[in-house]
Amino acid sequence: MSSPATAPPTPASLKRIVAASLIGTTIEWYDNSSGQSYDLLFPCS
Numbered sequence: 001m002s003s004p005a006t007a008p009p010t011p012a013s014l015k016r017i018v019a020a021s022l023i024g025t026t027i028e029w030y031d032n033s034s035g036q037s038y039d040l041l042f043p044c045s
Helices: 011-033 037-041
Strands: none
Touching: none
């Protein structure tokens, strides 16, 4: 069986994906480089 073809993402959605990825990467980078400071803002259980 073959799966139905999906439409390629639009340029607007690609910009949103890239922006979200950059924000997440930036938060992770600062979290790892600054020790425990972001653990106070974003606590993990």
